[in-house]
Amino acid sequence: MIESPNAPLIRLGTRGSPLALAQAEEVQRRLMAAHPDLAAAEAVQIVVIKTTGDRVTDRPLAEIGGKGLFTKEIEAALAAGEIDAAVHSMKDVPTWLPDGMTLAAYLPREDVRDAFFSPHARSIAELPQAARVGSASLRRQAQLLIARPDLKVGLIRGNVETRLRKLEAGEVDATLLAVAGLNRLGRSDAIQVRLSTEEMLPAVGQGAVGLEVRAADERTYRYIRALNDIETEARVCAERACLEVLEGSCRTPIAALAEVADRNRMRFRALVAEPDGSASWRAEREGPLSDSLALARDAGAELRAAAGEAFFERLADLF
Numbered sequence: 001m002i003e004s005p006n007a008p009l010i011r012l013g014t015r016g017s018p019l020a021l022a023q024a025e026e027v028q029r030r031l032m033a034a035h036p037d038l039a040a041a042e043a044v045q046i047v048v049i050k051t052t053g054d055r056v057t058d059r060p061l062a063e064i065g066g067k068g069l070f071t072k073e074i075e076a077a078l079a080a081g082e083i084d085a086a087v088h089s090m091k092d093v094p095t096w097l098p099d100g101m102t103l104a105a106y107l108p109r110e111d112v113r114d115a116f117f118s119p120h121a122r123s124i125a126e127l128p129q130a131a132r133v134g135s136a137s138l139r140r141q142a143q144l145l146i147a148r149p150d151l152k153v154g155l156i157r158g159n160v161e162t163r164l165r166k167l168e169a170g171e172v173d174a175t176l177l178a179v180a181g182l183n184r185l186g187r188s189d190a191i192q193v194r195l196s197t198e199e200m201l202p203a204v205g206q207g208a209v210g211l212e213v214r215a216a217d218e219r220t221y222r223y224i225r226a227l228n229d230i231e232t233e234a235r236v237c238a239e240r241a242c243l244e245v246l247e248g249s250c251r252t253p254i255a256a257l258a259e260v261a262d263r264n265r266m267r268f269r270a271l272v273a274e275p276d277g278s279a280s281w282r283a284e285r286e287g288p289l290s291d292s293l294a295l296a297r298d299a300g301a302e303l304r305a306a307a308g309e310a311f312f313e314r315l316a317d318l319f
C-alpha cells in the first residue's frame with residue numbers, strides 16, 4: 001500500500017461499450033481495494049472516450065484502417081493529460097505504443113477461448129454444408145475455413161446482444177465471441193460451447209486487460225503497477241513479441257497463445273494463415289519462462305520464413 005496524505009486523482013479513460021465499461025469498473029474497484037487512500041478520497045474516476053472503432057459499425061474493422069482503431073483517441077487523451085490511465089482490451093492494442101507511453105499493469109487474464117454459438121450445431125464440424133458464420137475477425141474466419149472450407153464467413157458486427165439477436169433472427173447460422181468478454185459482462189450463461197485452443201487459437205492478448213500510462217507520470221505508474229498480474233504480463237508480452245516479429249495488424253490472420261506450465265515453463269503456439277484458409281503455418285515452442293520473449297520471437301521468425309515475405313507484403317496491400 002502506498003502511504004499518501006493527499007491521494008492523486010486517477011482518471012481512467014475507456015471506450016463506452018458495455019464491455020469496456022465493465023473492464024474500467026473492475027479496474028476502479030481493484031485500485032480502490034489496493035489503495036485505501038484512493039478509496040477514501042473517491043479519487044478514481046471513469047472518463048468515456050469515443051473511438052473510430054465505435055463510430056464505424058458497418059464495415060470490417062480490417063478495412064477501416066487496421067491498427068489502433070479502439071485505442072488511438074484514448075491514447076491522445078492520455079498524451080493531452082485529460083486522463084491518467086487508459087484501460088484497454090490487450091487484443092485491440094497495437095504492438096507499438098506511442099512515444100512516452102507504457103503498459104503499467106495487466107489484470108489477471110480471463111478465459112482465452114472463443115465461444116461458439118449456433119442453433120444448428122454444437123461444434124464447427126457439425127455445421128451444415130455451406131453454413132453462414134458471422135465473424136468480422138480475419139483470425140476467426142481463416143481458422144473456420146481451415147477446418148471447413150465450405151463455410152460462408154462474413155461480416156457481423158455490433159455488441160454481444162446485437163450479434164446474438166442477429167443469430168436468433170437467422171441472419172447467420174453461427175457466430176463466435178470471446179469467452180472473456182461474455183464473462184466480464186456477466187453473460188457466461190449465454191455460452192453454449194467453448195472451442196478448444198487447438199480448434200481456434202486465440203488472438204494475441206485475448207482475455208487480458210492492460211493499463212497504459214504516461215511513462216513520465218511515476219506517481220500514477222506506481223498506483224497502477226500494484227494491480228499487475230505477473231503471469232498475465234509474461235504471457236501477453238510473449239505474444240506481443242511474436243506479433244512484433246510478424247508486424248501483425250488486424251489485417252493479417254494471426255493467432256498466438258502463451259501458456260505457463262509447471263510454474264516456470266512456457267508453452268507458446270502461433271499461427272498465420274491466408275484469410276481464406278487455403279494455406280496456414282503453425283509454430284510451437286516450449287522452454288523456461290525466463291526465455292519466453294526469445295521463444296516467442298523465434299516462433300514468429302519461423303512463421304515469417306515459412307509463410308514467406310511475399311505473404312506479408314500481399315496482405316499489407318489487400319486494403
Ligand SMILES: NCc1[nH]cc(CCC(=O)O)c1CC(=O)O
Pocket residue numbers: 089090091092176177178180181205206207208209
Ligand atoms: N475486437 C473486439 C474485442 N476486443 C476484446 C474483446 C473481448 C474481450 C477480450 O478478448 O479480452 C472483443 C470482442 C470479441 O472478440 O468477442
